[in-house]
Amino acid sequence: xxxxxxxxxxxxNEREGLKWLLKTSSIPVSTILxxxxxxxxxxxxxxxxPDIVLLELDMLSKEEWTVFRDLLLIYNxxxxxxSAEATFEKARAxxxxxxxxxLIKPFSSTKVKSxxxxxxxxxxxxxxxxxxxxxxxxxxxxxxxxxxxxATTAEQHIIAVFQTEMxxxxxxxxTFLTDYPxxxxxxxxxxxxxxxxxxxxxxxxxxxxxxxxxxxxEEESSEPLxxxxxxxxxxxxxxxxxxxxxxxxxxxxxxxGYRQVxxxxxxxxxxxxxxxxxxxxxxxxxxxxxxxxxxxxxxxxYAEFLQLRHPYPDPGLVRxxxxxxxxxIRRFMKTYQLNEExxxxxxxxxxxxxxxYDTVLYRTVQNLILxxxxxxxxxxxxxxxxxxxxxxxxxxxxxANFSNQRLRLExxxxxxxxxxxxxxxxxxxxxxxxxxxxLQRIRMKEAKRLxxxxxxxxxxxxxxxxxxxxxxxxxxxxxxxxxxxxxxRTQKHQH
Numbered sequence: 001x002x003x004x005x006x007x008x009x010x011x012x013n014e015r016e017g018l019k020w021l022l023k024t025s026s027i028p029v030s031t032i033l034x035x036x037x038x039x040x041x042x043x044x045x046x047x048x049x050p051d052i053v054l055l056e057l058d059m060l061s062k063e064e065w066t067v068f069r070d071l072l073l074i075y076n077x078x079x080x081x082x083s084a085e086a087t088f089e090k091a092r093a094x095x096x097x098x099x100x101x102x103l104i105k106p107f108s109s110t111k112v113k114s115x116x117x118x119x120x121x122x123x124x125x126x127x128x129x130x131x132x133x134x135x136x137x138x139x140x141x142x143x144x145x146x147x148x149x150x151a152t153t154a155e156q157h158i159i160a161v162f163q164t165e166m167x168x169x170x171x172x173x174x175t176f177l178t179d180y181p182x183x184x185x186x187x188x189x190x191x192x193x194x195x196x197x198x199x200x201x202x203x204x205x206x207x208x209x210x211x212x213x214x215x216x217x218e219e220e221s222s223e224p225l226x227x228x229x230x231x232x233x234x235x236x237x238x239x240x241x242x243x244x245x246x247x248x249x250x251x252x253x254x255x256x257g258y259r260q261v262x263x264x265x266x267x268x269x270x271x272x273x274x275x276x277x278x279x280x281x282x283x284x285x286x287x288x289x290x291x292x293x294x295x296x297x298x299x300x301x302y303a304e305f306l307q308l309r310h311p312y313p314d315p316g317l318v319r320x321x322x323x324x325x326x327x328x329i330r331r332f333m334k335t336y337q338l339n340e341e342x343x344x345x346x347x348x349x350x351x352x353x354x355x356x357y358d359t360v361l362y363r364t365v366q367n368l369i370l371x372x373x374x375x376x377x378x379x380x381x382x383x384x385x386x387x388x389x390x391x392x393x394x395x396x397x398x399x400a401n402f403s404n405q406r407l408r409l410e411x412x413x414x415x416x417x418x419x420x421x422x423x424x425x426x427x428x429x430x431x432x433x434x435x436x437x438x439l440q441r442i443r444m445k446e447a448k449r450l451x452x453x454x455x456x457x458x459x460x461x462x463x464x465x466x467x468x469x470x471x472x473x474x475x476x477x478x479x480x481x482x483x484x485x486x487x488x489r490t491q492k493h494q495h
Contacts, residue, residue: 002030003123006050008041009082010059014105018054021112027120038064045071052078052119057090057102069097078119082107086352091323094356095316102356104349121168125192145239146189146196156201157186157239159246160210161228163194165258165359169223170195176220180213194250196243206231210261224258226250232265254315255308257360271311275320276453279446279464282328283400289332290396292376298369305365315361322355322364331399333375335392336382347374390416391430394423395438402442403466409435443467444480451489458485 005022009015015034022032033048035041038060045053045068053072060068072079079099083090086104094102100122101115164173174190177197184203189196199206210227217225230246245267252262277285288296305318330339330348338344351371358364394412401407412435413423427435443465450461462473478484483491 002028003051003120004031004033004048005029005052005054006033006035006041006044006048006077007054008035008059009054009056010036011056012036014056014082014107017107018112021109022116025113025116027116042068042071045075049075050077051123052080054080054082054119057081057083057093058085065093072097078122080115080119086349088320088323088327091352091356092320095319102353104352118168122192125167125170143189146243147240149238149240156235157198157242158201158203158206159230159239159242160197160199160206161194161246161250162197162210163226163228163250163253164223166223167193169221172221172223173217173225176217177213180216182209182213194247196246198239207261207263214259214261218259226253226258227261228252229261229263230265231263232267251315252312253359254318254361255312257362269311270314270317273313273317273321275317275324276449277321277324277328279400279403285325285328286332286396286400289329292379294373294376297372301365301369305361318361319355322368323352325368326352326355329372329375331392331396332379335389335396336379337389338375338378338382341378344375344378347371390418390423390426394427395442398439398442402439402446403464405466405468407439407466439466440476440480444477447473447477447485448481448488451485452492461485 007015007018007022009018015036019032019034022029031048031050033044033050035044041055041059044050057065079097080101080103081090081094081097081099082103082105084105086102090102093099100119103111103115162173162177164170170190170193174188174195177195178188182197182199183205184200185197186200187198189198206229210229214225214227228246228249230242230249232245246264248267249262249264252268253260256262284300287293288300305322326348333339333344333348339348348371351367354364354367358367394416397412397415398407401411409424410420413420416423418426424435427433427438431438433441447461447465450456450464454461456464458474459470462468462470465473467473467476474485477488481488
């Protein structure tokens with residue numbers, strides 16, 4: 001299907017290059033719109049309502065992003081994001097907005113074309129869903145019943161949801177399920193990322209039928225398949241309520257993998273976890289990385305992610321926690337300048353994508369372990385060549401030990417094996433700030449996080465970030481942020 005595309009990027013060369021790649025591809029396109037800034041983006045978006053949006057994340061401020069996110073929810077285009085940095089914040093935005101892909105600059109033409117193809121296929125699938133929505137309503141079993149909260153049906157039904165790992169196989173799966181000889185099966189709904197089957201409420205062997213269908217699918221296709229059957233009480237629930245519960249159950253594939261049939265009788269509740277590493281965890285990771293403790297890293301990752309039990313945490317929070325770990329590894333890479341080597345940078349972007357988009361947690365953890373092993377090989381080589389970045393190592397040390405009230409410049413200089421006076425000179429030359437200023441910035445950053453994300457008293461926060469005297473802490477905080485800690489917390493909570 002021909003789609004209307006909007007490419008938004010501040011750089012003229014980037015915009016024209018992305019446009020050229022789209023025009024020279026085999027993708028059917030009706031219109032290509034360009035936006036150079038936020039105002040142009042909003043104007044074109046509301047006026048033209050594009051089908052696919054390719055947006056530079058760095059173009060938007062936090063406030064502008066909030067407004068644009070509301071528009072995305074209303075118009076629901078296929079969304080591709082770009083950024084100059086593969087950072088934790090960009091990963092979180094991508095996850096929050098359920099973007100199809102995140103492209104990191106400088107672009108690879110192969111990667112861009114692949115993302116274009118993926119977006120085009122997603123648009124085609126969405127159109128097919130709309131077509132079914134308008135042309136295939138059998139009695140009272142229509143897409144309205146599935147999607148609208150107040151729509152009711154005369155009969156009760158049992159829902160089974162089928163999902164492949166790759167969305168591009170959904171059309172093929174729909175054809176397969178339409179032709180498969182189910183008994184008591186009454187309706188097939190194809191969506192952009194799954195196929196929903198309705199069975200008569202009296203059907204008692206749905207799981208067995210689904211298992212047989214899965215075996216036949218595997219004989220014809222190599223694409224992994226997962227199936228969820230809702231076997232709970234349906235009396236008093238609309239079809240939409242059953243569908244939403246069953247869809248939520250499908251997210252269990254992230255923990256348990258594909259090639260399985262899951263049965264549930266109640267919608268699961270996700271457990272809450274802190275998606276960010278705590279200061280002690282950060283220090284533990286700094287130590288494990290510094291000492292190249294591969295076995296301890298494996299044990300930590302296995303214990304943290306592969307021994308989860310019901311109630312499972314929200315998969316989105318798990319992905320954010322993984323990016324928080326990757327941020328520590330990134331800092332470690334910079335210590336040894338591995339980020340300047342193309343092979344390591346490519347490996348980093350690959351694991352970044354795995355964390356964002358891989359459908360199975362186990363695979364992401366294994367990829368992260370292999371990535372660490374690769375990093376350690378590079379570190380051992382760099383250590384032999386003595387190509388260590390003294391300042392990066394010192395800042396990593398400060399970030400792990402800032403809560404120590406007695407931390408001195410001499411302690412950090414000793415850690416990086418430099419004379420204190422010479423180390424102080426290096427620090428000011430590279431960062432433009434003194435040791436005291438760098439340490440204070442790190443402490444204030446953590447203080448702001450604690451004020452925003454916890455209800456801990458100001459006095460306790462002062463101790464946690466390395467200040468014995470709460471009044472002195474408050475004075476420094478106000479000098480740095482033009483607000484007292486209490487005023488800062490109140491302002492953030494109001495937003």
